[in-house]
Amino acid sequence: MSEMAEASAARTKVVAAALDLFAERGFDATSVEQIAQAAGISRSTFFRQFGGKDDVVFADHEVMLASLREYLDRTHENPWAAVCEASVLVFRRFAADPELSRRRYQVVREVPTLRDREIVTVFRYERLFDEYLRRSLPGLDPLDAVSFAAVVTAAHNHVLRRLLRGARTPSTVLRRALDDAMRRFGVHPDATPEPRADDVVVAVFPRSMPLAEVTRRVQTQITEGI
Template identity: 45%
Template sequence: MSVADVDSASFRMLVVAESIRLFSEHGYESTTVEQIASAAGMSRRTFFRQFGSKEDVIFADHESLLAQVDETLASYDGDPWSAVCAAAEVVFSHFRRDRDLAVRRAQVVQEVPALRDRELVTTYRYQGAFEEFLRRRLPDEPPVRIVAYVAAITGTHNYLLRQMIRGDTDATLDRLRRELARVAVALGADVDRPEAAAGDDGSQQVTVVTYPAGTPPDEVARRVAAQLRKS
């Protein structure tokens, strides 16, 4: 299969899948760029032009996913706080659609320190996109509130994403939607999707978290997660 046979997003997913397969079978260090390029049906030169390096290729689908996130944020017909929740759902759905690939990638990343660091950087790109969007749409909102909100949303999403990859059958899109709505309510956001905040029995659930002014965003996210576990 060549570059011309598939669209750009599908092609990138193909190369990501082939690279992860080779890394899983032969080890990250032992797998060469030539092997990845050959498996994906392209030249070594095309590989470097399209993906840059072995470290880049394993996360290459994130470029298309980040574009989807930007599109979701820009086109969401509702309040900005809810747009961030909707964008987080897009990310979760992407990995849930091909859970096997997500599992194999997690296994490869866990074994290579450089890839673990790169994964953190990639995660912060989503967080940065959410923060930039909210600052642009809500210019009068205190920056600390935006940072705290985004940290809590991404922390909740990443926790359930990890659980889904580990095989937790309760880590579903519906569960994510409910938990994100709880976080939004807890931090005082004007969520416009009240149905998402309902509990399993249909009742409305509210989680309240208090914290001193100046509390670091990571600590806010930790407290929110602790409250959600109690809910």
């Protein structure tokens, strides 16, 4: 096992121990010392790795947000599809250990301060997608960016909650929902018809497609045709 994988496994062990204690004793009644003892680490190591009790609940989100920033910093042919793929990456991470994710879901539901933090965390994903689209598509109407980011985030959360409530929910369910979202916005990769080798070319785009996306696709076709 690589050093990075070992570190990830160690963090997961602490998160699992904390969630078990929160479920058994309650969030407020569980101390950092009890979590550290259950996880087999020192109190100082816990604070160094997580910061506090609420931080350990959302530790996976912090790792995922950092991973998505790295993913979205790469070059992607279709920014809209890249946002959707980022959403699927998040879903797959939490679906990989559904029992741990369900324990977290139950703890968060029972603690008002954690529910409030969850709302903020969800907004951080939405803002990340919004900012990426604006950065990748100069001239994009901010309303188009924030609307698409909100739809993707809402679809992801809906499908993930189905999984957390015990339903069998493969990632293909989320992909279908995101494909529908791209079609409604007119930005699905298949939305542009195949070009014809005529002297006069007429570009046809869905009325719902943002102007910045129309510009991107036209520029791409012109560049590829040179």
